[in-house]
Amino acid sequence: MRRLLVLGAGTAGTMVVNKLRRRLDKEEWQITVVDQSDRHFYQPGYLFVPFGVYSAEEIVKPRQRFIPDGVDLVRGEVDRVAPGGNEVLLADGRRLPYDYLVIATGVGPQPDQTPGLLDGGQWRKSIFDFYTFDGAVALAKAMEGFDNGRLVVHIVDMPIKCPVAPLEFTFLADAYFRQRGMRDRVELTYVTPLPGAFTKPIASKRLGSMLDERKIAVETDFLVERVDDKTLVxxxxxxxxxxxxxxxxxxxxxxxxxxxxxxxxxxxxxVDKHTLLAKAYPNIFALGDASDIPASKAGSVAHFSVEVFTENFLRHVRDEPMTGSFDGHANCFVESGDGKALLIDFNYDTEPLPGRYPLPGVGPFSLLKESEVNHWGKLAFRWMYWNLLLPGRPIPLPAHMSMAGKHPEE
Ligand SMILES: Cc1cc2nc3c(=O)[nH]c(=O)nc-3n(C[C@H](O)[C@H](O)[C@H](O)COP(=O)(O)OP(=O)(O)OC[C@H]3O[C@@H](n4cnc5c(N)ncnc54)[C@H](O)[C@@H]3O)c2cc1C
Structure with missing residues (x-):
């Protein structure tokens, strides 16, 4: 038996085991996936929890539900990979041998890396995050109780997963306070380590002017050293x-x-940014947020790259060259408040441009422009995630970015 071991049954790991179980012979291949938690969280939903749009229950489901027959789901925490011995050690002492390994354990927020965040006495009192389930739930309470003062939205450093999420939070906070009739009592500030609102120039300009229109102050190039009580320094x-x-x-x-x-x-x-094969080992791949590819850390990137990876993997295990090349394709809806959103679509070489997506002229989604249809697209993504993406079902969107419908001159 040949053994494929996948570490992490999140967005990328779940898609991979679903796709490969259909393609690899059951008599020849054993597939195992390891995760430390038995709940699967729909992370894009964390954005909405603080505003009461989703309840916590709508974004969490049992992990086993998305693991197909013929794949062993092992509940456990990975302690170490021994790449020389082709073996993974779990924290409870179990050992899992492999022939091929996929690392898909993602990234997570580490508040302990900034002095004063976790240990300054304000964590979950006046300092919150929404990049964890518990954080988003706690922040919902804090937002409800907030009735005036300075709300600061802040990024410690890049890269972060879903780099537009803090902007979306800021736009949604502006709309939320307006709807509550108290926007004039809140001073909103967006603090970023980047020189502008976003990483890519055209989108940065567009998103930056949206912050201006909403009277949100922006502090750029801000590299936080520490948090002193209730002050970022x-x-x-x-x-x-x-x-x-x-x-x-x-x-x-x-x-x-x-x-x-x-x-x-x-x-x-x-990893190699086109094949996702680890630079150091010919039988280890890293997919999703866990790799160092210079693409957005996003579910869409995980999805598009897994499509390319699947075909490449089938060739690789037959000792044939991997002919598929991942181009860094990402697309993300950007919630902008009041039931509207923008869409951005880009890759390693092409920054987000205006236009229509996926069909030129027709859309229905508009690129770099607010629309209600985009907002409905963002909300519909949750259904797609549970029902199409995770089970690895075909989605009629090409893995590679297309220039069709994009207008570089606008
Ligand atoms: C607030 C927020 C909003 C977002 N919005 C969007 C969006 O609108 N669109 C979009 O495309 N993406 C969005 N994302 C990003 C998206 O959720 C991630 O990019 C995606 O989930 C990455 O998939 P992954 O498989 O690499 O990692 P994850 O899905 O994070 O999975 C990693 C898995 O590894 C497991 N794990 C980690 N360490 C260990 C260990 N030591 N042992 C065992 N198991 C382990 C975890 O339990 C987890 O199940 C958002 C993320 C956040 C936080």
Whole structure:
């Protein structure tokens, strides 16, 4: 029996085992997937929980439900990979041998990496995050109780998963306070380590002007050194006081990646950005957020890259060259408040451009432009996630980015 072992049954790991179980002979291949938790969280839903749009129950389901017959789901925490011995050790002492390994344990927020965030006495009192389920639920209460003062939305450093999520939170907060008739009592500030609202110039300009229109102050190039009680302090000694801080802590890969000597300084696995094969080992791949590819850390990237990976993997295990090349394709809806959203579609080489998606002229989604249809697309994504994406069903969207419908000149 040949053994494929997948670490992490989140977005990428679940898609992979579903797709490969259909394609790999059951007599020849054993597939095992490991995860530390038996609940699968729909992370894009965390954005909406603080505004009361989704209840917690709508975004959590039992993990086993998405694992197909013929795949063993092992509940356990990965402690270490021994790449020399082709073996994975779990924290409880179990050992899982493999012939091929897929690392898909994602990234997570690490508030302990910024002095004063977790240990300054304000965590979950006046400092919150929405990048975890518990954080989003706790923040919902804090938002409900907030009736005036300085709300600061803040990113510690890039890369983070879903790099537009903090912007979306800010737009939604603006709309939420307007709907509650108290926007004039809230000072909203967006604090980012980037030189602008987003990583890519055209989108950054568009999103930056949306912050201006909403009278949201922006503090750029802000590299936080520490949090002093209720003040953010940067390395260049700027100070930003807050009453309520919504922060996105440093995002890092799982610690076992570092312990196994497989990661960079953020515990991300260095891979070839087109095949996702680890640079150091010919039988280890890293998919989803866990790798160091210079693409957005997003479910859409996990989806498009898994499509390319699946075909490549089938060739690789036959000792044939991998002919598929992942282009970094990402697309993300950006909620902008009042029932509207934008859509951005881009890859390693092409930044988000205006236009229509997926069909030129027809859309129905508009690129870099607010519309209600985009908002409904964002909400419909939850259904697609549970019913199409995770089970690895075909979705009529090409894995590679297309220039059709895009207008570089606008
Ligand atoms: C607030 C927020 C909003 C987002 N919005 C969007 C969006 O609108 N669109 C979009 O495309 N993406 C969005 N994303 C990003 C998207 O959720 C992630 O990019 C995607 O889930 C990555 O998939 P993954 O499989 O790499 O990691 P995950 O889905 O995070 O899965 C990793 C799995 O590994 C497991 N694991 C980790 N460490 C260990 C260990 N040591 N042992 C065992 N198991 C382990 C975890 O339990 C988890 O199940 C958002 C994310 C957040 C936080």
């Amino acid at each position: 940067s390395y260049d000694e700027r100070e930003i006081p807050f009453d309520l801080l919504v922060t996105v802590p440093l995002n890092m890969g799982a610690e076992y990646v570092a312990r196994s000597g497989l990661g960079n300084e953020l515990n991300l696995v260095p």
